[in-house]
Amino acid sequence: MILKGDVVTELKRLVESGIRVDSIVTSPPYYGQRDYGENGQLGLEEHPQQFVDRLVEVFALCREVLKDTGSLWINIGDTYWSGKGAHKSGEVKQGARRFGIRPQDRPGDGLWARPKQLLLIPHRLAIALQDDGWLVRNDNVWVKPNPIPDQVRDRSSVSHEYVFHLTKNRWYYYDRHSVGRKMPSGRLLPPLDTWFTNPARGRSGHRAAFSEDLVRIPVSATTPPGGVVLDPFNGSGTTMAFARRHGYRSIGIDISAEYCDIAADRLKAIKERDDLEE
Numbered sequence: 001m002i003l004k005g006d007v008v009t010e011l012k013r014l015v016e017s018g019i020r021v022d023s024i025v026t027s028p029p030y031y032g033q034r035d036y037g038e039n040g041q042l043g044l045e046e047h048p049q050q051f052v053d054r055l056v057e058v059f060a061l062c063r064e065v066l067k068d069t070g071s072l073w074i075n076i077g078d079t080y081w082s083g084k085g086a087h088k089s090g091e092v093k094q095g096a097r098r099f100g101i102r103p104q105d106r107p108g109d110g111l112w113a114r115p116k117q118l119l120l121i122p123h124r125l126a127i128a129l130q131d132d133g134w135l136v137r138n139d140n141v142w143v144k145p146n147p148i149p150d151q152v153r154d155r156s157s158v159s160h161e162y163v164f165h166l167t168k169n170r171w172y173y174y175d176r177h178s179v180g181r182k183m184p185s186g187r188l189l190p191p192l193d194t195w196f197t198n199p200a201r202g203r204s205g206h207r208a209a210f211s212e213d214l215v216r217i218p219v220s221a222t223t224p225p226g227g228v229v230l231d232p233f234n235g236s237g238t239t240m241a242f243a244r245r246h247g248y249r250s251i252g253i254d255i256s257a258e259y260c261d262i263a264a265d266r267l268k269a270i271k272e273r274d275d276l277e278e
């Protein structure tokens with residue numbers, strides 16, 4: 001089921017309809033990275049605190065839709081404050097700079113939001129979610145083996161993002177057999193919290209898509225067979241595509257009609273291939 005609309009409105013609709021999901025696996029817009037060209041879109045708030053506050057509100061609604069035994073997984077990357085003023089060059093290499101003035105190009109508050117500052121958005125979000133009642137189980141690090149290098153001379157080039165695993169309760173569904181590492185001795189070790197995988201590189205038609213490999217552990221470990229996965233920032237439907245291929249049901253929400261169509265076509269193609277193979 002794909003719902004086209006604002007995430008808060010659609011989540012409230014799910015809450016009211018009594019639908020409950022087993023897991024939530026998602027990647028919200030990153031702060032100041034992209035203009036999706038939609039009224040009400042997240043990610044372009046003037047101050048990063050407003051962005052964090054809006055996401056906490058979204059995930060509070062997610063908590064209502066999530067079963068008590070469920071898990072929430074959030075993939076999010078960080079942002080530097082630049083304070084440079086409007087971007088003037090015609091550079092088109094970085095999709096992030098295709099729109100005029102980004103929030104982080106403004107003067108800022110001189111404290112947290114000041115030039116060259118790594119905003120630490122992922123962990124600030126995780127701490128805000130802890131304060132709102134979530135239990136943080138892991139800050140998994142997604143390592144990108146071959147990233148496009150940052151054009152900088154005085155710091156390291158960023159090559160990782162985070163995938164937070166959060167739960168409502170101490171006890172929750174977790175199928176360690178589907179994601180564990182089998183040792184030659186037969187012993188099963190838990191998966192590591194560093195995941196080495198390449199980004200999707202636009203194959204899905206979405207500029208900020210994650211890869212099916214990135215959602216493998218989240219979906220397989222915390223969704224019972226045949227269970228329901230929700231992606232409230234569905235984009236091109238990567239979570240749904242993985243779910244469909246592996247026998248789970250799924251719900252996606254996105255504000256963009258274009259991305260909802262891309263996701264629907266992607267799921268249809270998987271179904272047609274499965275029908276052919278049967």
Ligand SMILES: C[S@@+](CC[C@H](N)C(=O)[O-])C[C@H]1O[C@@H](n2cnc3c(N)ncnc32)[C@H](O)[C@@H]1O
Pocket residue numbers: 005006007008026027028029030036040041042204206208209210211232233234235236237238239253254255256259
């Ligand atoms: C990082 S992308 C998700 C990409 C997705 N994981 C994929 O693999 O394609 C974030 C998505 O959030 C959507 N979005 C932004 N603001 C929204 C809002 N207020 N309500 C619903 N969706 C929103 C954007 O349209 C975008 O597709």
